[in-house]
Amino acid sequence: MPVSADDIRSLHKYEIRILKGIERLMKRYQWVPEDKLREAADLSMSELNYRLGHLMAKNMVKSSTLPYQGYQLVFNGYDTLAVNALVKKGTVQALGCLLGVGKESAVYEALGVGVVVLKFHRIGQRSFQSVRLNRNYLPEWKHFPWIFASNESATREFEALKELHRGGVSVPVPVGINRNVVAMSFIAGVNLNQAVLENPDEVLDEILENMRIAYSLGYIHNDLSEFNVMVDNERVWIIDWPQWIDPSHENADEILKRDLYNIVNYFSKKYGISFTVEEALKRVVG
Incomplete structure (x- = not known):
């Protein structure tokens, strides 16, 4: 399911802290161990479990008990961190309606300095290994979670749009980026x-x-x-x-x-x- 503006607004600051902790630790662990996450979030175990329950109910985090109790971000959680950061930067003031969903992205209308579009890159959601074989820009890391593939894809598009726009190609004007989300000008076409x-x-x-x-x-x-x-x-x-x-x-x-x-x-x-x-x-x- 696409990310929900209501779910983003309703998050507690501890839940944002947990999402950031999982994101950071996913660079080291396929499933972030519960004890490592508790240390990173600096919360009691009871508070951590309570907040994780909220995040899993909002489909922002998933868990596994094998080979140990661990957690991963899913796209809604990663999207949430990106939107939260764009709001803090002032790039986005409000998230609007879903405009469309493709194989590897979801596009939303949003309010920034005027109407903008937010493109949420979602590389590898269906088959990460297939995407990795066909995208030579993905780093050759031993452990490379799909959320970071989405980050690479967004960065690649944002940099291309900057150069193309500067060079005179008729493309959406890039106005901001965070993680897997690119903010660009709205096209009324x-x-x-x-x-x-x-x-x-x-x-x-x-x-x-x-x-x-x-x-x-x-x-x-x-x-x-x-x-x-x-x-x-x-x-x-x-x-x-x-x-x-x-x-x-x-x-x-x-x-x-x-x-x-x-x-x-x-x-x-x-x-x-x-x-x-x-x-x-x-x-x-x-």
Whole structure:
């Protein structure tokens, strides 16, 4: 289940302390031992157990009795720490409604300095090992919990958005990050697959121009399709950048052609635009 704003607001300061203790100790333990957690949280055993009961009821922590009594954060707990930190920084004032859930993220509306979007990265929720094999940016640690994979993914996207925005690519403006959560500007548009375009040729041209600029800056999207492009009155934004690769990547040509095929094929099927991948490739790489 997605994180609940009410659950975040209702947390006691001891419960925040426990979540931070588990987070810190998960870098050393697959399951954080109860005695180590009690020391880290500086609470009596009765208080610790009482607060852990609340956290588990809110689906922020899970426990195991094998091979010993231990605890792990689950995504709602990690999300909570991130939102709590963004609130303290002043990036976020209130968490709004859930806008959408994808394979590896959940997106919320929020209030900051105006309306913003919070993207909660949730890498590996379904199959962490599969994700790790296919993401060369994940550190080769012997013990690497999925929550830290989500942190790496968020950081990667945030840094890419900063560089792309600075370089002139039409992307959401990144405004803050903590752990696995990226705060960015709100786009009052719809996904390309949901739009009915009056001037599809112009929109395709704008998408290819953005891909060209991104390529010149050292970025290939690596997951581009009609689901990762947003439009508003014919203006285009390219979203979802955590999987980007550098043009020097050994599979860059193949991946770029796949991105281009997805876009060109979509415009061909929906709008009858005759434009080949080879023509699109010339537009992007010169």
